Amino acid sequence: MSAHCIRSILLGLLLVTSLAHGQGAVRIDDVRVVDPDAGSASWPRSIAVLDGWIVDPDALDGRDVRVIDGSGRWLIPGLYEMHAHVPPVADAERLDDVLTLFLAHGVTGIRGMLGERGHLELRAELAAGQRFGPYLVTSGPSLNGTSAPDPTAARRIVRTQAEAGYDLLKLHPGLMPSTFAALTEAADGLGIPYAGHVSIGVGLDRALAAGQSTIDHLDGYAQALVPDDHPARGRPPGFFGMALAEALDAGRIPALADRTRAAGVWNVPTQTLIENIAIADLDALAARPAMRYVDDETVTGWRERITGLRQPHSATALERFVDVRRALIRGLHTAGAGLLLGADAPQIFNVPGDSTHHELELLVAAGLSPAEALATGTVNPARFLGQPARGCLRAGCVADAVLLDADPLADISNVRRIRGVLRAGSWLDRADLDARLDAVAARARPAATGPD
Numbered sequence: 369m370s371a372h373c374i375r376s377i378l379l380g381l382l383l384v385t386s387l388a389h390g391q392g393a394v395r396i397d398d399v400r401v402v403d404p405d406a407g408s409a410s411w412p413r414s415i416a417v418l419d420g421w422i423v424d425p426d427a428l429d430g431r432d433v434r435v436i437d438g439s440g441r442w443l444i445p446g447l448y449e450m451h452a453h454v455p456p457v458a459d460a461e462r463l464d465d466v467l468t469l470f471l472a473h474g475v476t477g478i479r480g481m482l483g484e485r486g487h488l489e490l491r492a493e494l495a496a497g498q499r500f501g502p503y504l505v506t507s508g509p510s511l512n513g514t515s516a517p518d519p520t521a522a523r524r525i526v527r528t529q530a531e532a533g534y535d536l537l538k539l540h541p542g543l544m545p546s547t548f549a550a551l552t553e554a555a556d557g558l559g560i561p562y563a564g565h566v567s568i569g570v571g572l573d574r575a576l577a578a579g580q581s582t583i584d585h586l587d588g589y590a591q592a593l594v595p596d597d598h599p600a601r602g603r604p605p606g607f608f609g610m611a612l613a614e615a616l617d618a619g620r621i622p623a624l625a626d627r628t629r630a631a632g633v634w635n636v637p638t639q640t641l642i643e644n645i646a647i648a649d650l651d652a653l654a655a656r657p658a659m660r661y662v663d664d665e666t667v668t669g670w671r672e673r674i675t676g677l678r679q680p681h682s683a684t685a686l687e688r689f690v691d692v693r694r695a696l697i698r699g700l701h702t703a704g705a706g707l708l709l710g711a712d713a714p715q716i717f718n719v720p721g722d723s724t725h726h727e728l729e730l731l732v733a734a735g736l737s738p739a740e741a742l743a744t745g746t747v748n749p750a751r752f753l754g755q756p757a758r759g760c761l762r763a764g765c766v767a768d769a770v771l772l773d774a775d776p777l778a779d780i781s782n783v784r785r786i787r788g789v790l791r792a793g794s795w796l797d798r799a800d801l802d803a804r805l806d807a808v809a810a811r812a813r814p815a816a817t818g819p820d
């Protein structure tokens with residue numbers, strides 16, 4: 369193979385896998401700009417982008433500008449997925465597919481909830497635009513009853529992960545109260561946040577008292593919704609409290625929500641994961657268009673997993689479980705406790721990006737307005753992460769945005785109608801996104817042929 373040939377292959381690879389930041393200027397004209405905080409969209413105007421940042425349109429004077437027609441369209445800040453799973457870097461193809469799926473669905477920022485060493489370098493590559501994908505914030509490897517069986521082990525892991533430079537610690541089940549206490553004390557001392565599950569032995573009260581930065585999956589709330597004198601109090605909760613469905617007292621929600629707000633603890637409900645597992649029609653899940661990105665073996669495995677999880681419970685109990693969780697989401701929101709958008713993908717019928725859209729729909733089903741749901745995936749994560757230049761579309765904000773063909777404030781499902789994505793100022797149009805998505809689908813289902 370000639371040197372020229374190798375060079376062109378390398379150049380080609382660079383073009384498909386990277387996003388050069390700030391190459392040229394972009395202007396989207398006549399677009400309605402959505403402000404999730406205000407719950408409104410602007411009159412049609414121009415949004416100007418230079419070197420990856422949103423700027424005043426005058427700043428583009430005299431430059432070679434790529435102009436995008438925004439007429440009849442809406443622009444939202446790029447979405448954050450706050451409970452993502454990033455494949456190991458050793459699984460390079462799968463990793464690229466997951467990153468592509470997120471970005472092509474308008475997810476321009478993700479919080480990886482099961483990190484590894486390789487994700488630290490990946491985070492830098494994504495931030496520098498050397499790789500195609502969203503902006504990444506990452507946890508370290510899981511802290512759980514096995515990896516952190518005692519306080520000494522927990523302190524050691526906390527120190528190692530803080531020194532390595534992870535953004536947060538991921539908590540998983542099985543931690544003992546003494547281990548949790550040691551962990552939180554060490555983490556607070558080093559200034560590294562901790563987030564994720566609430567171990568059964570730890571319980572919601574300790575998680576709130578410690579100021580755990582996020583509780584994911586609403587873990588621990590079901591146990592706290594069982595009245596003190598109920599025989600189910602203290603019983604094994606099953607999958608996120610599914611086994612307690614009949615004992616849940618929704619009357620306890622307002623007080624719990626107030627305590628959550630007072631503790632400054634945010635929630636990432638991942639309601640779509642729970643509804644997939646508890647009540648969704650399995651054939652309908654398998655028939656979702658996004659399943660073209662998932663191989664048959666995985667779909668079969670997901671079906672079996674759901675069937676097993678549902679098996680001990682009645683349909684009535686499962687429906688009640690979902691209803692109370694929706695009431696809890698609504699109650700947390702009403703109380704002013706912070707909510708963050710997160711679906712938990714790729715897991716159990718949750719395809720990266722597509723499941724983020726499902727989560728938005730379920731937040732609206734739970735009682736949030738479309739604008740409030742959008743806020744959980746834009747301005748709220750920016751506030752939570754302390755990044756005032758993200759999740760916004762003013763001059764001075766990072767140019768991460770999604771151009772939609774229809775109004776998301778009228779119907780949240782319109783977030784699916786993506787015309788193009790801006791990632792750090794690079795414009796990805798529909799044809800580019802489709803080509804990348806088709807490649808992911810072809811890898812998942814190589815046997816499938818023809819257009820779809």
Ligand SMILES: [Zn+2]
Pocket residue numbers: 451453481712
């Ligand atoms: Zn997870």
